[in-house]
Amino acid sequence: AQTVTQSQPEMSVQEAETVTLSCTYDTSESDYYLFWYKQPPSRQMILVIRQEAYKQQNATENRFSVNFQKAAKSFSLKISDSQLGDAAMYFCAYRRKTGNQFYFGTGTSLTVIP
Amino acid sequence: DAGVIQSPRHEVTEMGQEVTLRCKPISGHNSLFWYRQTMMRGLELLIYFNNNVPIDDSGMPEDRFSAKMPNASFSTLKIQPSEPRDSAVYFCASSLVVSASEKLFFGSGTQLSVL
Numbered sequence: 001a002q003t004v005t006q007s008q009p010e011m012s013v014q015e016a017e018t019v020t021l022s023c024t025y026d027t028s029e030s031d032y033y034l035f036w037y038k039q040p041p042s043r044q045m046i047l048v049i050r051q052e053a054y055k056q057q058n059a060t061e062n063r064f065s066v067n068f069q070k071a072a073k074s075f076s077l078k079i080s081d082s083q084l085g086d087a088a089m090y091f092c093a094y095r096r097k098t099g100n101q102f103y104f105g106t107g108t109s110l111t112v113i114p
Numbered sequence: 115d116a117g118v119i120q121s122p123r124h125e126v127t128e129m130g131q132e133v134t135l136r137c138k139p140i141s142g143h144n145s146l147f148w149y150r151q152t153m154m155r156g157l158e159l160l161i162y163f164n165n166n167v168p169i170d171d172s173g174m175p176e177d178r179f180s181a182k183m184p185n186a187s188f189s190t191l192k193i194q195p196s197e198p199r200d201s202a203v204y205f206c207a208s209s210l211v212v213s214a215s216e217k218l219f220f221g222s223g224t225q226l227s228v229l
Contacts, residue, residue: 006156033215043203045220052215091157093218100145100211101170102218106156 004094006105013082014113020067021077021108023092030054034068034075035093038086039107048090051075079110087112120206120221128229132194135224138187139208147218148181148191149205157205163189164211196228 003026013019025034036048051059051068058066063083067076079086092105119138127133139146148160161171166183174181178197183189193200203225207218 035217043223045205045207045218047217050215050217093157100164100209101159101162102147102207103159104149104157106154 004105012111023075031097033095037091039089118221126227130195135191137189137206143208145209147207151203
């Protein structure tokens with residue numbers, strides 16, 4: 001099975017500042033999809049952003065953007081102008097194009113300091 | 115649509131008892147996933163169904179775990195007998211696989227505590 005690694009169990013950021021969450025993955029496939037999900041204390045899983053591996057351009061959704069380095073198998077999430085509502089657990093996920101299995105990392109707990 | 119519905123939301127049981135977790139996917143979705151979330155391992159994929167057929171159960175930890183999907187609108191995850199190390203949050207998720215860019219829709223999870 002593919003593996004997804006999030007090496008930062010916990011991160012913190014000052015409100016209005018920028019923070020980057022790291023994610024690396026291991027795969028032998030050339031085409032796949034990558035996702036970041038947010039899990040607030042309510043346990044709800046919310047899609048933050050997604051990236052298609054064959055696209056060179058990094059995905060952006062408002063204050064959220066990714067730095068996708070395919071050769072390095074790296075997919076980091078940047079949160080700009082951090083807000084208190086951004087405090088949550090963030091999961092990086094890999095989805096196979098064939099087979100469609102989703103694999104998740106262990107998560108990064110983000111604290112936003114007022 | 116009500117989203118993915120899981121029941122119960124919380125389950126407390128004693129070691130050795132049988133536990134059954136239930137999931138109703140979003141109507142029209144053709145893929146269903148069961149995950150287990152723990153602090154140590156994050157979200158682990160247990161089993162994946164496509165069109166009600168189990169495609170990948172390599173994540174099922176041992177024979178005590180079994181999952182079924184008798185029809186497109188219902189799935190169960192059963193643990194028999196349960197053990198304290200099975201304590202975790204269990205999520206069900208569904209997706210319409212038109213493209214692998216489709217996101218997963220998650221239920222609210224079942225918090226399982228095995229005493």
